[in-house]
Amino acid sequence: MSSVWPVLPVLLPLIGGIVLLFCRLGGLPLQRSVSLLFTAGLIIITLKTLFVATTAGHQVYLLGNWPAPYGIVLVLDKLSALMVLLTAVLSIFALLYAIAQDTDKQGEDFHSLFQIQLFGLNGAFLTGDLFNLFVFFEVLLLASYGLLLHGGGRLRTRGGLQYVVINLIASSLFLFAVGTLYGVLGTLNIADLADKMATVSADDQGIVAAAALLLLVVFGIKAAIFPLYLWLPAAYANTSAAVAALFAIMTKLGLYAIIRVHGTLFSEQAGPLADLHIDLLLWLGMLTLMLAVFGVFAARGLKEQAAFLILASVATLLVGIGINNSAALSASLYYLVHSTLIGAAMFLLADLVSQGRGSYADRLRSAPAMSRAILLGSLFLISAIAIAGVPPLSGFFGKVLILDSAIGHPFQGWIFITVLLASLLMMIALARSGSILFYQISDEEENDGAALNAKAAAVMMALLMLSPVLVVTAGPVTMLTEQIAEQVSGSQAYIDAVLGQTAVTGK
Amino acid sequence: MEWIVAIVIGVMTASGVYLVLRARTFPVVLGLTLLSYAVNVFLFTMGRLQVGQAAIISPDAHAYTDPLPQALVLTAIVIAFGMTAFLIVLALKARSELGNDHVDGLSYVAEEQTVKSRQMAGDR
Numbered sequence: 207m208s209s210v211w212p213v214l215p216v217l218l219p220l221i222g223g224i225v226l227l228f229c230r231l232g233g234l235p236l237q238r239s240v241s242l243l244f245t246a247g248l249i250i251i252t253l254k255t256l257f258v259a260t261t262a263g264h265q266v267y268l269l270g271n272w273p274a275p276y277g278i279v280l281v282l283d284k285l286s287a288l289m290v291l292l293t294a295v296l297s298i299f300a301l302l303y304a305i306a307q308d309t310d311k312q313g314e315d316f317h318s319l320f321q322i323q324l325f326g327l328n329g330a331f332l333t334g335d336l337f338n339l340f341v342f343f344e345v346l347l348l349a350s351y352g353l354l355l356h357g358g359g360r361l362r363t364r365g366g367l368q369y370v371v372i373n374l375i376a377s378s379l380f381l382f383a384v385g386t387l388y389g390v391l392g393t394l395n396i397a398d399l400a401d402k403m404a405t406v407s408a409d410d411q412g413i414v415a416a417a418a419l420l421l422l423v424v425f426g427i428k429a430a431i432f433p434l435y436l437w438l439p440a441a442y443a444n445t446s447a448a449v450a451a452l453f454a455i456m457t458k459l460g461l462y463a464i465i466r467v468h469g470t471l472f473s474e475q476a477g478p479l480a481d482l483h484i485d486l487l488l489w490l491g492m493l494t495l496m497l498a499v500f501g502v503f504a505a506r507g508l509k510e511q512a513a514f515l516i517l518a519s520v521a522t523l524l525v526g527i528g529i530n531n532s533a534a535l536s537a538s539l540y541y542l543v544h545s546t547l548i549g550a551a552m553f554l555l556a557d558l559v560s561q562g563r564g565s566y567a568d569r570l571r572s573a574p575a576m577s578r579a580i581l582l583g584s585l586f587l588i589s590a591i592a593i594a595g596v597p598p599l600s601g602f603f604g605k606v607l608i609l610d611s612a613i614g615h616p617f618q619g620w621i622f623i624t625v626l627l628a629s630l631l632m633m634i635a636l637a638r639s640g641s642i643l644f645y646q647i648s649d650e651e652e653n654d655g656a657a658l659n660a661k662a663a664a665v666m667m668a669l670l671m672l673s674p675v676l677v678v679t680a681g682p683v684t685m686l687t688e689q690i691a692e693q694v695s696g697s698q699a700y701i702d703a704v705l706g707q708t709a710v711t712g713k
Numbered sequence: 714m715e716w717i718v719a720i721v722i723g724v725m726t727a728s729g730v731y732l733v734l735r736a737r738t739f740p741v742v743l744g745l746t747l748l749s750y751a752v753n754v755f756l757f758t759m760g761r762l763q764v765g766q767a768a769i770i771s772p773d774a775h776a777y778t779d780p781l782p783q784a785l786v787l788t789a790i791v792i793a794f795g796m797t798a799f800l801i802v803l804a805l806k807a808r809s810e811l812g813n814d815h816v817d818g819l820s821y822v823a824e825e826q827t828v829k830s831r832q833m834a835g836d837r
Contacts, residue, residue, distance in 0.1 A: 337788075341792070344792050348799070351803075367738070367803055367807045370799070371800070371816065375733060378745070378751075381755075386759070
């Protein structure tokens with residue numbers, strides 16, 4: 207019997223997106239309430255899917271009732287359940303912020319695009335088929351193009367154009383890689399691919415490795431890994447804050463795809479091709495981390511700085527995945543949850559600061575004092591502490607767990623030096639921008655900024671409060687991430703669950 | 714036949730990559746189109762080249778051609794077509810907003826900086 211849970215988080219935003227197209231007739235208030243309703247419903251459903259995934263093991267849904275490997279499957283396991291829940295939680299904050307700041311008034315169909323974006327994200331997290339992953343990538347990219355350009359403006363158009371072009375190139379590469387894998391192995395189901403990986407003949411191993419590395423390039427563009435990250439700061443820093451906050455999950459999607467596809471295909475069973483990508487990830491992660499920190503230093507504005515902080519969190523996660531043991535994966539997942547939420551909060555804060563400073567916007571130059579500077583300054587302090595990984599907030603725990611799992615690794619010295627140095631530099635850079643923004647006040651002219659938008663600030667604070675919540679609930683959360691890591695590293699269970707799923711017989 | 718198809722794919726990919734690396738948006742759009750053509754032919758050949766064989770099960774067929782790549786190509790064509798249309802509109806929007814058709818809008822930034830430095834010189 208096919209389980210219905212993998213398909214619900216995909217179906218709900220799709221229906222939401224279509225319904226919202228018709229809600230245009232009812233005006234903005236109707237669109238807002240329907241959009242909020244669907245997003246809140248998504249949280250409830252994803253909570254339930256997480257519960258099902260943790261208690262009942264792999265859940266497989268056969269689309270069109272065709273058994274794998276002939277049909278397309280949706281697979282729910284603990285990792286994908288965590289990711290869809292994280293997406294849902296992040297999206298409700300992004301949506302509330304967009305409503306509080308009237309981002310959705312700048313053009314039509316913001317809410318529809320928002321739901322389709324969630325549809326693409328959830329689909330990509332839940333699919334068990336490589337070509338279907340490509341299709342969901344395209345769905346979420348199309349929605350993201352719309353969201354990124356929403357509201358218009360010269361810098362936004364420029365950043366958006368580069369984002370679109372690089373993602374179209376990535377799509378072509380994705381298809382080349384998918385085609386090559388199909389040509390050699392004759393299947394596109396991830397579980398079936400992994401099953402056949404051990405039987406690849408010596409002649410074909412080179413081709414499979416090339417296809418896998420091509421896929422790594424594609425996911426690397428999504429995740430913004432060195433040297434493919436240059437599109438990210440321009441695109442994220444120039445879009446609206448709510449959209450940038452939602453996009454904090456998009457880079458993590460690239461990482462998820464690496465864990466899911468490469469982790470399953472090139473696990474221990476893969477014979478000579480096992481762990482093909484691991485060393486590469488570790489070194490690229492460390493390199494990206496250092497370059498991201500330089501970017502944090504060199505940023506000219508707070509939004510750009512927030513974009514580089516997202517990049518640094520991706521890089522830390524890559525190091526965690528590259529360490530390649532169960533404890534490291536568990537630690538990385540904890541850090542992933544933290545960095546997604548706090549990275550998003552940082553974008554929202556940068557937007558609040560930028561509004562308060564008027565014509566100075568978020569540029570790191572001394573300006574007249576903004577309204578409610580003490581409140582915003584304290585929020586900046588808390589966010590900076592959380593994101594740089596200083597105790598007592600969640601970033602610290604995530605980094606400690608990752609470093610702890612690196613002990614005994616052949617390159618542990620390098621890992622420790624890079625991660626700790628990056629944290630220190632990040633702290634200095636954030637302290638510098640904090641003091642420029644909040645201490646170096648020039649009295650020459652009047653502040654022409656807007657008064658603090660209380661609703662928007664409340665949304666931002668609520669999102670930031672999830673960091674202490676993550677610390678308080680660190681016990682249960684790490685228990686969950688340990689279970690996830692255990693399940694992910696045993697990829698044989700995944701293969702058996704997908705290939706063993708029988709079709710419904712209709713009686 | 715394999716030789717011809719391989720050369721066609723190779724030439725199209727190479728031309729596509731060259732055009733994508735150009736600085737202006739129109740060649741980039743053309744390059745992406747060529748890349749997507751190349752990838753479509755590539756996907757098609759991954760089911761191995763067969764002439765005159767059935768794709769659907771029939772009692773008269775002696776051999777079959779692989780129907781799956783055809784389905785994949787169909788999906789890929791539709792997606793590439795939609796994306797290209799979107800990209801052209803976006804390129805036009807960028808052309809009108811940035812005042813030039815450079816992908817990285819460099820000359821716009823340079824222009825703005827000269828205007829600013831002129832203003833600052835005027836202030837003094």
